[in-house]
Amino acid sequence: MVGTSHPGNVGSAARAIKTMGFAELVLAAPQKENLTTHPEAIALASGAVDILEKAIITESLEQALAPITLSFALTARERDMGPPVVDIRQAAHEASHHLCLGHDTRTAIILGPERIGLDNNQISLCHRICHIPANPAYSSLNVAQALQLAAWELRYAYQLIQPAQIQETPTHYAPQEKVEALIQHWEQALIHIDFLNPAHPKKLMPRMRHWFNRSQLTQEETDMMRGVCTQILKK
Amino acid sequence: MVGTSHPGNVGSAARAIKTMGFAELVLAAPQKENLTTHPEAIALASGAVDILEKAIITESLEQALAPITLSFALTARERDMGPPVVDIRQAAHEASHHLCLGHDTRTAIILGPERIGLDNNQISLCHRICHIPANPAYSSLNVAQALQLAAWELRYAYQLIQPAQIQETPTHYAPQEKVEALIQHWEQALIHIDFLNPAHPKKLMPRMRHWFNRSQLTQEETDMMRGVCTQILKK
Numbered sequence: 001m002v003g004t005s006h007p008g009n010v011g012s013a014a015r016a017i018k019t020m021g022f023a024e025l026v027l028a029a030p031q032k033e034n035l036t037t038h039p040e041a042i043a044l045a046s047g048a049v050d051i052l053e054k055a056i057i058t059e060s061l062e063q064a065l066a067p068i069t070l071s072f073a074l075t076a077r078e079r080d081m082g083p084p085v086v087d088i089r090q091a092a093h094e095a096s097h098h099l100c101l102g103h104d105t106r107t108a109i110i111l112g113p114e115r116i117g118l119d120n121n122q123i124s125l126c127h128r129i130c131h132i133p134a135n136p137a138y139s140s141l142n143v144a145q146a147l148q149l150a151a152w153e154l155r156y157a158y159q160l161i162q163p164a165q166i167q168e169t170p171t172h173y174a175p176q177e178k179v180e181a182l183i184q185h186w187e188q189a190l191i192h193i194d195f196l197n198p199a200h201p202k203k204l205m206p207r208m209r210h211w212f213n214r215s216q217l218t219q220e221e222t223d224m225m226r227g228v229c230t231q232i233l234k235k
Numbered sequence: 236m237v238g239t240s241h242p243g244n245v246g247s248a249a250r251a252i253k254t255m256g257f258a259e260l261v262l263a264a265p266q267k268e269n270l271t272t273h274p275e276a277i278a279l280a281s282g283a284v285d286i287l288e289k290a291i292i293t294e295s296l297e298q299a300l301a302p303i304t305l306s307f308a309l310t311a312r313e314r315d316m317g318p319p320v321v322d323i324r325q326a327a328h329e330a331s332h333h334l335c336l337g338h339d340t341r342t343a344i345i346l347g348p349e350r351i352g353l354d355n356n357q358i359s360l361c362h363r364i365c366h367i368p369a370n371p372a373y374s375s376l377n378v379a380q381a382l383q384l385a386a387w388e389l390r391y392a393y394q395l396i397q398p399a400q401i402q403e404t405p406t407h408y409a410p411q412e413k414v415e416a417l418i419q420h421w422e423q424a425l426i427h428i429d430f431l432n433p434a435h436p437k438k439l440m441p442r443m444r445h446w447f448n449r450s451q452l453t454q455e456e457t458d459m460m461r462g463v464c465t466q467i468l469k470k
Contacts, residue, residue, distance in 0.1 A: 016380065021370035047375055089391065132387075133394070135256035140282055145251065145383050148376075152367075152384050156324065159368070 001143065002061050002122060003113035005031035011044030011052065012144030018048035020151035025055040028064040031113065061110070061122050066177035070098045070107045070216065073126035074146060075118045076139060083128050084214055091130040092153035096161050098216075102171045109150045111143050124206060125176075127213045174222040182222045183209055185229040192233050236378065237296050237357060238348035240266035246279030247379030249286035255386035260290040263299040266348065296345070296357050301412035305333045305342045305451065308361035309381060310353045311374060318363050319449055326365040327388035331396050338407045344385045346378050359441055360411075362448045409457040417457045418444055420464040427468050 004010060004027055017025055027035060035041060036052040045052050058064040065071055072091045073083065086094065095107040110126055112118030123129060132149055134141060141149070174182075187205055190196035196204050217225075239245060239262055252260055262270060270276060271287040280287050293299040300306055307326045308318065321329065330342040345361055347353030358364060367384060369376060376384070409417075422440055425431035431439050452460075 015375070018373045019369045019376050019380075021372075046377075047373055133391070134254045135390075137256075138253045138282055140250070141254050141383075142281075145254075145380070148380050148383060149387050152387075155370075156368070 001026070001030075001111050001147075002028045002064075002118060003031055004035060004143070006114055007032075007035045007038030007041035008044050009114065009142065009144050010035045010038075010055075011041035011046075011048075013147050014041070014045040014048040014051035014055070016144060016148035016151050018051050019148075020155040022151055022154070023051060023054070025051050026064045026108070027055060027057045028061045029059060030057060061125055062180065065108065065110075065125055066175065066180075067106055068108045068176045069102060069105045069173040070095060070128075071110055071126040071176065072108070072128045072130045073110045073112075073118050073123045074130050074132070074150060075112060075123060076131065077117060077120075077123070077129075083123065083126055083210065085129045085131065088130050088132050088150055088153050089157070091128060092150075092157035093160075094128070095154060096157040098173070099158065100161050102173045105173055106175070109147070109154070111147055111150075114143055124209055124213075127216060172219040174217045174219050178219070178222045179212055179217055182217070182225050182229070183212060185226055189229040189232040192235075236260070236265075236346050236382075237263045237299075237353060238266055239270060239378070241349055242267075242270050242273030242276035243279050244349065244377065244379050245270045245273075245290075246276035246281075246283075246287065248382050249276070249280040249283040249290070251379060251383035251386050253283035253286050254383075255390040257386055257389070258286060258289070260286050261299045261343070262290060262292045263296045264294060265292060296360055297415065300343065300345075300360055301410065301415075302341055303343045303411045304337060304340045304408040305330060305363075306345055306361040306411065307343070307363045307365045308345045308347075308353050308358045309365050309367070309385060310347060310358060311366065312352060312355075312358070312364075318358065318361055318445065320364045320366065323365050323367050323385055323388050324392070326363060327385075327392035329363070330389060331392040333408075334393065335396050336406060340408055341410070344382070344389070346382055346385075349378055359444055360448075362451060407454040409452045409454050413454070413457045414447055414452055417452070417460050417464070418447060420461055424464040424467040427470075 001010065001013060010027065014025055017023065036055045041052060042049055072095065074088070098105050098107055110118065110122070112122065132141060132146060183205070186208060187196065190204070191198055236245065236248060245262065249260055252258065271290045276287060277284055307330065309323070333340050333342055345353065347357065367376060367381060418440070421443060422431065425439070426433055
């Protein structure tokens with residue numbers, strides 16, 4: 001949950017997560033302190049206070065995404081350019097396969113601040129955009145209800161995957177911090193070769209990021225591309 | 236919603252229903268008066284106050300089910316005998332097909348009172364039992380969260396059905412009031428022929444009801460069986 005301000009939503013989120021068998025709640029750059037220990041959060045968490053107690057609080061979304069290998073920005077926002085768009089059920093199926101097929105894979109659903117939701121910059125840090133196709137005339141789900149639906153879809157999809165489908169040689173996806181480091185390295189390399197003008201960057205780096213995130217890089221591929229960057233910068 | 240007592244849940248239910256494109260909320264035998272006009276209900280309904288305003292209040296579950304052709308009791312309760320059990324996704328698919336394939340069909344999801352849920356008698360009035368397969372160690376969804384999931388599943392399933400799948404000669408299912416009238420008529424007929432001893436009814440009528448409800452009677456079939464009852468009682 002990014003930029004959350006209402007303790008009641010944090011409590012409801014903890015309950016929603018636990019009812020669906022998940023345990024990890026991360027608050028990225030919350031708008032208020034002590035959200036997880038607020039009496040309203042504890043009241044609404046009901047029997048899920050343990051989720052609040054072990055919730056992780058990070059200073060930024062980037063930090064929260066650092067260990068994640070596949071992330072979904074849950075948003076109602078329409079964008080011209082950005083990560084591929086799926087609905088929450090497709091997202092849940094992709095996340096389940098990712099968890100089963102990869103090695104040390106971790107997925108996350110990212111929800112934005114109450115009222116305003118995720119901004120374009122936050123969305124661009126994620127691999128996918130996902131939507132809840134609600135009533136177009138009234139699509140006002142609050143953040144805890146949206147999280148409840150997302151957690152339910154993930155649980156249902158994950159349970160559909162049979163152990164037989166799990167690959168013997170799993171793919172090693174790169175965690176997001178490695179991809180971010182690569183993007184920065186790549187930007188330096190592009191500046192170095194005068195492909196990117198830092199005074200007039202245009203949409204170049206967002207497009208690069210879009211491509212990197214969409215293609216879900218493996219560890220090997222990021223290492224390889226880091227090698228390319230190092231090599232460019234040497235020249 | 237059967238035997239509801241918290242106005243906040245009624246408000247959240249209205250919002251959940253509207254976000255998923257539905258409009259009909261029925262309160263059967265609510266525990267308190269004026270639930271739909273309570274300030275807490277209005278606050279939590281947010282932009283769905285219109286759903287509260289046109290909510291229908293009935294004295295009993297039987298009354299609420301009277302016009303319904305396919306009903307699902309949403310419960311966590313396990314039962315030895317009772318309607319067929321499906322999960323909420325299967326329920327949503329069946330409901331969608333029923334709405335498209337039948338003539339004048341109406342489906343309902345039935346939720347019980349807070350804390351205690353639906354009792355066996357209430358469940359036996361429904362065609363199906365449906366479950367939300369949540370975390371067995373903590374399956375505590377509140378009634379509004381459960382309704383949100385159910386409404387979402389119905390919306391998603393309904394949108395998957397293409398107009399091409401709609402039959403040209405739809406089935407005329409019997410509304411529940413006709414089935415109830417038949418069951419009463421049938422009981423009289425069974426007593427009349429000394430098959431059923433009213434002093435020691437055992438499980439006979441619950442089993443009959445189970446069979447009638449499971450088989451989703453058509454109008455024609457109920458008319459036909461009513462004819463059988465009349466004929467028995469004449470002798």
